[in-house]
Amino acid sequence: MATRRVRGDPVENRRALGDIGNIASLPGAEEAGKLNRPLTRNFRAQLLENANKKEVAKNQEGVRAVQRKARAAVVVKPTQPHEVIVISPDTNEVAKAKKNVTYSSVLNARSKALDIDSADKDNDLAAVEYVEDMYSFYKEVENESKPQMYMQTQTEINEKMRSILVDWLVDVHVKFDLSPETLYLTINIIDRFLSLKPVPRRELQLVGVSALLIASKYEEIWPPQVNDLVYVTDNSYQSKQILVMEKTILGNLEWYLTVPTQYVFLARFIKAAVPDPEMESMVHFLAELGLMHYDALKFCPSMLAASAVYAARCFLSKTPAWTETLTFHTGYSEHELMDCSKLLAFIHSRVGESKLRAVFKKYSKAERCAVALVSSPAKSPLLSSSASCSLEKS
Structure with a gap:
């Protein structure tokens, strides 16, 4: 019966890595088994390099043999009629053609939209290669x-x-x-x-x-x-x-905290708007006013973010109020944003008389361009009487 070793006892005749079965799977294991020292990382790398050199040499010899056979088999034959290859509807070429037709509208919209990521192509943190896929995913899961x-x-x-x-x-x-x-x-x-x-x-x-x-x-x-x-x-x-x-x-909440909040979409949509500091502050002001209003919960985060951008552009008299670039990157048309934008405009129109002043004070400061002091344009389509009446209960 094997005796149990007590901690602190000297270790005698202990072989480092020698008795581990997976050493046999390493390239050059036969030579390694004869060694009386541990198999270090550097030595293992050397074994792998030697094995790779042998494998490369073997492959090159095989390629040369195939080339020799091919040259020997070349025989000049009389000209034959061109063979017509018919591509069946199930081939990859046809599938790709169908795919191009499916994405034609998307490509058309992309051609009219500005490339808002061109300035960040050398910025690894901007993830330019993946950013559109990321936001497509955010929109898919935001309602969860x-x-x-x-x-x-x-x-x-x-x-x-x-x-x-x-x-x-x-x-x-x-x-x-x-x-x-x-x-x-x-x-x-x-x-x-x-x-x-x-x-x-x-x-x-x-x-x-x-x-x-x-x-x-x-x-x-x-x-x-x-x-x-x-x-x-x-x-x-x-x-x-x-x-x-x-x-x-x-x-x-089952520890579910990794969620696309409204701010995730604000960062992208503001970038698509090519903003100045005043417009960016106005967008955040309207978005935070929306946070305070319970009725805003009926809208998904991406729509609230896009509506904040649209309402801000209306209030600051930006023309056009909604561009093809914004339509492409937000996924919303001007018409789709109208109800949510009217809600934000109505909340904004009441902020001066509200007793809840935290957001107002925050955006009244000079570092935020004092956008809270900017009044809504009297002729804004977002402040129609019908919209105000429908939201009066709020």
């Missing part, structure tokens, strides 16, 4: 993480309470100087959680601050500490309560 309209299932909270919570979170987000991605993911987490679970009124702020903690851990290099979040709630909750709620939210 889209929150449902949930207020009918909530007995203690309402739309106004949600707006107050988002307004407070925007203020906290500014104070901590967090990234925009964190804000949009925070609101997405809150709405998805409220879609799944009724929440008492006293715990709504707890849900918000816990969602901010989750989003910060996901997006930020240095997320806020739990004690910092306790402080901003004016000690309304303890650290343990925030951590318990964090676990509850993650459990209900």
Whole structure:
């Protein structure tokens, strides 16, 4: 019976790699088996190189033999009539022709659209080769993480309470100087959680601050500490309560946090608009106003982002308001965006009289071009009386 070795006992006659069965599968294993030293990485690389040289030499000799046979078999024959090859409908050539017909409309649209990625072709982080495929995928899956309209299932909270919570979170987000991605993911987490679970009124702020903690851990290099979040709630909750709620939210969402939020589409669509700083700030201003409004949940993130771009161009009197480049990269026509854009325009028209001022203050500063102080054009098609009447209840 083999004796059990106790830790610390000297190891005698131990062979490094010698008894491991997979050494036999290495090229040059016969020579390696005779060695009395470990098979190091450098030595293994040398064995592989030698084996590869032998294999290459063998292949080259085979190619030369085939060429010799081919030359010996060349015989001049009388001219024969040209053989006509009929391609069946199932061949690759016909399949490619069908594919070209299928994509003809896409290619036509691409030819009219500006190449918005040409300046980034040498930027590896821009992923120019894959960016269009990435955004096609985002649009395919965005509805999987889209929150449902949930207020009918909530007995203690309402739309106004949600707006107050988002307004407070925007203020906290500014104070901590967090990234925009964190804000949009925070609101997405809150709405998805409220879609799944009724929440008492006293715990709504707890849900918000816990969602901010989750989003910060996901997006930020240095997320806020739990004690910092306790402080901003004016000690309304303890650290343990925030951590318990964090676990509850993650459990209900099944840890599904990698989602295409509105900000993902904003980054691409703003680029397609070829913006100036004022227009870019206006787009973000309208998008964040939309975050506060419960009725905006009926629209998917890509449509909200595209509508924010369209509404911003209308407010700043950009002509044309919607271009073929924007149509190509967003996938939406001007007509398709009208309902969502009218909602954003209506929210914008009421921002001056609202008591919720966080977004307004944020975009009233000079570094954001003070776009909150830009009034909506009186003749904007987005402010028609019919649109205002249909949204008055909001």
